[in-house]
Amino acid sequence: MEPFSQQFEQRSRDRGEQRMADHTPPRFDADFRARLYDLLRWRRDVRRFKRDPLPDGTMERLIGVACLSPSVGLSEPWRFVLVENAKRRAAIRANFEVCNKEALEMQDPDRAALYARLKLAGLDDAPVQIAVFSDRGTAQGGRLGRLTMPETLDYSVVTAVHTLWLAARAEGLGLGWVSILDPARMTAILEVPETWVFIGHLCIGYPQKEDDTPALEREGWEHRHAPEGVVIRR
Amino acid sequence: MEPFSQQFEQRSRDRGEQRMADHTPPRFDADFRARLYDLLRWRRDVRRFKRDPLPDGTMERLIGVACLSPSVGLSEPWRFVLVENAKRRAAIRANFEVCNKEALEMQDPDRAALYARLKLAGLDDAPVQIAVFSDRGTAQGGRLGRLTMPETLDYSVVTAVHTLWLAARAEGLGLGWVSILDPARMTAILEVPETWVFIGHLCIGYPQKEDDTPALEREGWEHRHAPEGVVIRR
Numbered sequence: 235m236e237p238f239s240q241q242f243e244q245r246s247r248d249r250g251e252q253r254m255a256d257h258t259p260p261r262f263d264a265d266f267r268a269r270l271y272d273l274l275r276w277r278r279d280v281r282r283f284k285r286d287p288l289p290d291g292t293m294e295r296l297i298g299v300a301c302l303s304p305s306v307g308l309s310e311p312w313r314f315v316l317v318e319n320a321k322r323r324a325a326i327r328a329n330f331e332v333c334n335k336e337a338l339e340m341q342d343p344d345r346a347a348l349y350a351r352l353k354l355a356g357l358d359d360a361p362v363q364i365a366v367f368s369d370r371g372t373a374q375g376g377r378l379g380r381l382t383m384p385e386t387l388d389y390s391v392v393t394a395v396h397t398l399w400l401a402a403r404a405e406g407l408g409l410g411w412v413s414i415l416d417p418a419r420m421t422a423i424l425e426v427p428e429t430w431v432f433i434g435h436l437c438i439g440y441p442q443k444e445d446d447t448p449a450l451e452r453e454g455w456e457h458r459h460a461p462e463g464v465v466i467r468r
Numbered sequence: 469m470e471p472f473s474q475q476f477e478q479r480s481r482d483r484g485e486q487r488m489a490d491h492t493p494p495r496f497d498a499d500f501r502a503r504l505y506d507l508l509r510w511r512r513d514v515r516r517f518k519r520d521p522l523p524d525g526t527m528e529r530l531i532g533v534a535c536l537s538p539s540v541g542l543s544e545p546w547r548f549v550l551v552e553n554a555k556r557r558a559a560i561r562a563n564f565e566v567c568n569k570e571a572l573e574m575q576d577p578d579r580a581a582l583y584a585r586l587k588l589a590g591l592d593d594a595p596v597q598i599a600v601f602s603d604r605g606t607a608q609g610g611r612l613g614r615l616t617m618p619e620t621l622d623y624s625v626v627t628a629v630h631t632l633w634l635a636a637r638a639e640g641l642g643l644g645w646v647s648i649l650d651p652a653r654m655t656a657i658l659e660v661p662e663t664w665v666f667i668g669h670l671c672i673g674y675p676q677k678e679d680d681t682p683a684l685e686r687e688g689w690e691h692r693h694a695p696e697g698v699v700i701r702r
Contacts, residue, residue: 304513308684456610
């Protein structure tokens with residue numbers, strides 16, 4: 235397989251050779267912004283996947299795009315673990331089941347029935363599973379910008395996950411972020427270094443359905459609120 | 469001033485009324501993806517701003533777009549504090565100076581001179597400053613998805629910051645995320661509820677220069693690494 239960077243660079247050359255070469259800043263117009271807003275509006279946290287595999291090289295390309303994300307001090311602390319082994323996948327599924335059962339038991343009785351009906355993971359059908367970690371031990375970036383807030387390393391990884399999410403959606407792929415998991419178990423199951431902090435487990439594949447409304451809103455669990463409620467002035 | 473949601477919805481209606489109305493999923497083509505990659509490639513963490521003010525309604529629109537971001541359990545825990553008061557801005561600048569001095573002193577001697585030359589905040593020139601918090605105390609979302617990982621609330625806020633960043637860049641605006649700050653001091657300076665966790669302080673304005681290379685790479689502090697180094701298979 236070609237290295238990721240070559241695959242990614244090849245794509246880039248195919249599509250913007252002239253501008254890449256002379257480093258002329260791009261101009262983004264109203265049409266592009268409208269499409270970008272469409273992308274944001276139709277990005278979903280997908281739980282129901284088709285089982286079809288992805289074309290070869292898809293994940294390499296998407297991870298290459300994700301690596302364009304911002305990171306504190308240019309530390310690039312994101313670590314992507316492609317989970318392919320069936321036993322490890324089964325162990326992650328078992329981890330989810332335990333945590334989800336505990337979460338169900340902690341719900342108010344009048345919400346428990348609704349909770350139980352929600353589909354909260356796409357672990358059985360999604361062809362791709364990626365566990366994402368933040369390397370808190372990385373020397374890259376010389377600790378710049380993270381002395382008072384070491385959690386900014388984790389935040390950098392979250393921006394990379396979000397970039398991956400948007401890039402996937404722009405190819406018609408869905409992504410579901412599973413967080414009902416025990417982080418320590420994930421580290422053990424995947425045998426990654428102790429300095430890696432678990433950020434999230436991603437299921438990726440073709441969605442059964444595209445939607446502009448969050449599943450939790452469709453199912454009556456919660457609804458989105460107006461933006462003015464989250465802004466204050468000081 | 470019009471409420472945020474109305475302003476945002478008006479824009480949406482102007483640009484995609486038909487598709488919005490019938491909820492037909494958009495199709496994203498190779499041209500759009502190439503432009504999206506351009507956006508990601510030319511997003512920068514901006515530290516040098518022009519002092520020009522932003523057009524009225526810009527921040528309301530951008531925050532409305534940011535609220536399209538994913539959030540754990542649909543909790544929407546993002547809280548945006550528009551910092552306008554001169555005394556509070558001065559206090560934040562003083563907070564940065566203290567933290568930055570400490571960070572400088574902790575650098576290796578051979579890196580300290582380079583560190584001192586880096587411009588690490590745009591607090592003096594950026595017309596807009598926004599402190600962003602995560603409301604760890606929110607009841608919204610019924611704690612779904614966050615029992616084992618309450619930090620996913622903060623991660624949700626980070627995706628909103630990243631969305632704001634991309635939406636700003638698509639309008640030719642730059643954003644700089646300042647993290648060399650004491651979170652407890654930020655909470656005190658801005659007099660926000662104790663349950664709010666400080667995520668980051670954002671400077672927004674027109675950049676003095678557009679670039680496809682991170683400032684820290686241009687200045688010789690750090691360089692980006694090839695994506696294949698951050699992927700493992702399990």
